[in-house]
Amino acid sequence: MSQPANPRSRPARGTGSILVTGATGMLGRALCARLAASKTRFRALVRVHSNRDLLSGTGAWMAEGDLLRPSSLIAPLEDVRLVLHLAGSLRGPDYSVHVEGTRNLLVAVASSARIVAISSDTVLRTHRSAYAESKAEMEALLAADPHEAVVLRPPMILGPGSPHLASLERAARLPVVPIPPSGRKGPVWVGDVADAVLAAAELDELPDGPIGLPGELQPLDALIKAVAEANNWRIPRTVSVPRKALTGAARLLGSLQSRPLLDLERLDGLAEEVRLDPRRARELLRWDPKPLREVLRLCYSSSDQNPT
Numbered sequence: 001m002s003q004p005a006n007p008r009s010r011p012a013r014g015t016g017s018i019l020v021t022g023a024t025g026m027l028g029r030a031l032c033a034r035l036a037a038s039k040t041r042f043r044a045l046v047r048v049h050s051n052r053d054l055l056s057g058t059g060a061w062m063a064e065g066d067l068l069r070p071s072s073l074i075a076p077l078e079d080v081r082l083v084l085h086l087a088g089s090l091r092g093p094d095y096s097v098h099v100e101g102t103r104n105l106l107v108a109v110a111s112s113a114r115i116v117a118i119s120s121d122t123v124l125r126t127h128r129s130a131y132a133e134s135k136a137e138m139e140a141l142l143a144a145d146p147h148e149a150v151v152l153r154p155p156m157i158l159g160p161g162s163p164h165l166a167s168l169e170r171a172a173r174l175p176v177v178p179i180p181p182s183g184r185k186g187p188v189w190v191g192d193v194a195d196a197v198l199a200a201a202e203l204d205e206l207p208d209g210p211i212g213l214p215g216e217l218q219p220l221d222a223l224i225k226a227v228a229e230a231n232n233w234r235i236p237r238t239v240s241v242p243r244k245a246l247t248g249a250a251r252l253l254g255s256l257q258s259r260p261l262l263d264l265e266r267l268d269g270l271a272e273e274v275r276l277d278p279r280r281a282r283e284l285l286r287w288d289p290k291p292l293r294e295v296l297r298l299c300y301s302s303s304d305q306n307p308t
């Protein structure tokens with residue numbers, strides 16, 4: 001695997017005209033594995049402290065840059081015709097990579113380049129978290145920009161190393177799980193999302209607006225039980241907790257802690273069910289996501305670095 005000694009050095013010949021941002025992330029690793037399998041030459045945008053070992057074996061040219069440092073993007077974007085823009089921050093509190101990072105990318109990339117960007121289904125919520133607001137702002141930037149852009153809106157993505165899977169596992173380990181008011185969730189397999197990104201890159205015509213990537217909708221308690229079952233753990237009992245009780249607990253915790261564990265903004269988001277239209281992804285991208293049982297089977301049988 002090649003690495004530039006100087007991050008501002010010109011990319012070597014033959015490193016391809018595709019740049020993947022967020023390559024070291026959960027989705028990025030699945031995407032890079034696919035590009036490697038099809039022997040596609042590409043560059044992976046990595047930060048100084050990114051764990052480059054996560055991309056070993058993909059043949060990616062490591063192009064050092066940070067989306068929040070505009071000057072660092074010039075060399076990685078040289079001659080790039082396609083950006084697969086997956087970089088993001090799930091946990092905050094700083095979501096500037098979605099807005100400032102995307103703005104810097106749009107300034108630095110050639111006007112003829114296409115961008116496939118990963119947003120989130122949370123932009124459709126009426127109670128938007130700071131994360132969802134930043135993704136909505138990113139979408140608005142892309143919509144107002146003259147570059148060709150295809151925006152994808154996945155819901156919760158599951159795969160090896162997924163923080164959502166870790167949360168579900170923590171809940172599934174409890175003997176009794178309190179369930180707050182929650183809409184159904186439609187998690188998707190990380191490899192299916194990577195396939196959608198590649199299909200979006202190949203579209204002949206730009207779609208009219210973002211494309212949702214919905215998975216099989218399940219109530220939260222069923223999801224937690226399915227995780228327990230997939231691990232052969234004892235199936236936990238679930239009890240619904242009314243919002244009123246949670247509000248009281250949140251107020252109490254808020255008065256006791258500077259950063260309370262129980263965040264009402266998140267709970268409001270959880271309560272809402274986001275409906276994504278499955279037909280557009282099916283028709284435009286020929287996308288056929290795996291059902292939950294299969295998603296979980298793959299989560300526990302795939303290797304972290306090469307999700308199938």
Ligand SMILES: NC(=O)c1ccc[n+]([C@@H]2O[C@H](COP(=O)([O-])OP(=O)(O)OC[C@H]3O[C@@H](n4cnc5c(N)ncnc54)[C@H](OP(=O)(O)O)[C@@H]3O)[C@@H](O)[C@H]2O)c1
Nearest residue numbers: 022023024025026027047050066067086087088120156157
């Ligand atoms: N995971 C989900 O359930 C989910 C659901 C819906 C949408 N999404 C979106 O899907 C995308 C991929 O998610 P993921 O789960 O793969 O995320 P992830 O595992 O947290 O990876 C995030 C990636 O973004 C890179 N990154 C962050 N800040 C950057 C910056 N300033 N400059 C360059 N690179 C930067 C990280 O690089 P380092 O290695 O250097 O940290 C890492 O490669 C994100 O945009 C996320 O918002 C995720």
